[in-house]
Amino acid sequence: MEAVGALGAEAEILWHGDDDLRGVDAVVVPGGFAHGDYLRPGAIARFSPVMGAVVAFAADGGPVVGICNGFQVLTEAGLLPGALQKNRGLKFLCTTVELRVETTASVLSTGAEVGSILRVPINHFEGNYTCSAETLAELQSEDRVVVRYVDNPNGSVDDIAGITNAGRNVVGLMPHPERASSALLGSADGVPLLRSLVDAAAGAAAPT
């Protein structure tokens, strides 16, 4: 909330038990062990009443970004393909990694530069992206890999850190751009990504 607030946007928290989105222009499904992740990350949260509204919002082309646990929720909800399994090292990993921006064709990366390297924190146990060979081929051929790890920390297939859907309005990624929004905290490299989302939200809000 603070990170997008710094970019001039206004964030509000939606309650998991509500079933409407109160007219927001974009949705961020944040990280954070929803329901304790005791079953499988995101497996229970996808049934939250609010997720029905999020799925409908995404189907209408609304910008939706899932970060970390939010990425896991979006794959469980079927908004994004593939799944996140346990890290290769079988340990939780909290560190700052380098990401390479692979496409600007997504709501989270329109304002970023292809090939640019961003220093962004990761904080996850289940961030090892996997999918079928067909899905991988599709993601590659349709330019739907948004960010890749420069030095793969968790075993993700094809170094994938974040992907988008066919409509390019839904993005999921394991790294936390909102944690890279202040030089005082170590990196402000997440700002171009968040600004892209804020711009997308503003575009969605603008009269057509």
Next chain:
Amino acid sequence: MTDADATPIHRALGLTDTELDDIIEILGREPNRLELSMYSVMWSEHCSYKSSKVHLRRLPTTGEGVLVGPGENAGVMDVGDGIAAAIRIESHNHPSFIEPYQGAATGAGGILRDIFTMGARPIALMDPLRFGPLDDPRSRWVAEGVVSGISGYGNSVGVPTVGGEVVFDECYKGNPLVNVLCLGILPVERLVLAKATGTGNLAVLLGSATGRDGIGGVSVLASAGFEEGSEDKRPAVQVGDPFEEKRLIEACLALLDAGLVVGIQDLGGAGLTCAASETAANGKMGMDFDVSAVPRREDGMEPFEVMTSESQERMLAIVTPDDLPEVLRLCERWEVLATVVGKVTDPDEHGVGMLRIVDGFDGEVLADVPASSLHDAAPVYERPLAEPADRAARQSDAPAAPTAADATEALLGLLYDTTWVSSQYDHQLFLNTVEGPGGDAVVLRLKHPTTGVDTGRGLALTTDGNHRWCAVDPRQGTALTLAESILNLACVGARPMAVVNCLNFGNPEHPEVMWQLSESVDGLSEACLAFGLPVIGGNVSLYNESRGTDIDPTPVIGLLGVVDELTRRPPGVTLAEGDQLLLLGDDLAGPAPSLAGSAQAWAAGSKGGALPAFDPQLHSRVADLVRNLVTGEVLSGVHDASSGGLGVALAELSVRSGVGVDVTGLPGTAHLFAEAPSRVVVAVAADHVDAVLAAAAGAQVPAVALGTAGGDRFALSGPDGTLVEVGVADLTATWRDRLPDALGAGTTQA
């Protein structure tokens, strides 16, 4: 009830015969089984501090800004801008040896509740950890499980674990130390205390149902040492549920924000017995407690099990009957179970508030005891003290310095990177962490807890302990520990405000252990007075022994400080190519310092000698100088020389930046490995050297140029020639790979 042939029930519960006599005198009759159980947990060493109380009274506990001192759930300091900081440190040593994952996880859970009980939102956890040696399989299993438990609970509950310590030593092989510190912040006006007032007010139990986990944890487990068969105590370890805790935090803070709570207390050691009796006693009231109303996880639980269970994620709130519907509504929103279990009652005709455990408010009275007797009437022991018989002999057995030929290997043997541990902790939650694990101290942005407004200032935290110094000399060792903490804060530009301590010692029935504890308290007390710092909270963990052998005395200090202007990150433990290296606090011109208590001496098996001299006035001047240089943005890198001495400080600067060093003029290996206090290595650009040396001279702090940073060699030399010579790549690999090599590939229980 007792079988003549069996151990009397009170002894099985951990009460002595004299303690039983005391209980009989208080009640004027024989206690029943339930009452005995309640006294046994409340009068346990863990809850009553009966062996340490007489010593703890000597600590200075008042000072500017202290809002709440020792004795409450947490100490609280006024940190300005209408914000108060609540801080506490605790031990979960015994459960963590028996069941590492749950022991450590519930340690984190318990201390979080202590913090939000005060009305504070927890913003940071730190974990000072001490395990047996890495070549011991059981110690590796314990270390791996403890770190996983902290990671699993802390990350999930959503409070960042921002640092701590990881130490390996033979003395912790049969008794690891798992301490945990929590910091929270609150608007000053929200401060609440654990008391029940107002006749007819209701005690509402919030959170988890009560099960059979952790029964007698404080008495059977935490207040006895380890012997053969200690694994049988596993049922006395609790099991944690971080998602329940997360909801409980939000529900409790919402209740406090809405002004719906008269008093609130967490359920930790001694469970419902402690929470019910403490809130009643603090409010000088009585309480009728309906044990039949307590939601349970399983059928057939006896009242004594319900009253002493340490099931996690529970709180007891005192609310007015009028507010009850709103309290239940808020709890429902957060999916937190809330049940009325007690009623506040007037004191009896003698002014004594009675805690009555009843089977239904109109049902049978199962226990009837003065609430305050469970706390205040616990015995206070002046246990015998004795200086160890071999102390004089040990003091005269000073360690020898290694030869120059052995110095490189000795230095390499002392290096280890703790990233394997800290990378398993989410240390960035809440977006406050300016300086996380691995630096000299943690720095957090200070934002207002309710408005979120950034104050432009920071809070700084460090935890430090050194069992080697304290084994050589518990009094000076403890003073040096606080001194190191102060220097750690100075290295991130912070000034110290308040101390909390976790005193980990052996069996108090051993006179040498009580002597260590007494000396350590005196050392801490003297140092606090010298530096003008109050002790605002603490925890004592005794019976840290295994098969009759006590751990080395290990007081762990937590120090809270403030960064007055937080506009950029502190320089940190780093070097830049071409930097000049200076040593502040020592000009290396004096005689060879004592190696006593140093990591190098310990590694060489030499545990004697007398600690290096300590001058608190010089120390304060060094800390002030370093703080000014850090905030003055003059330094490119900074690191205090503490455990491992100057050599390890230089090596850590080198490996963290990947830059070599060339240091000349070292008088000998003793200067490299001695752990003399009040010394800081700084790295500065060449054109700042004169200014830094002038600042040191102005502050009456000795200083000397050590050499230059750059290249890919780590080379230390002096008049006797080369002392240490190794490539930065090898130095880095040794440092980086030690823990992953020992722990990373997965471990098995011995």
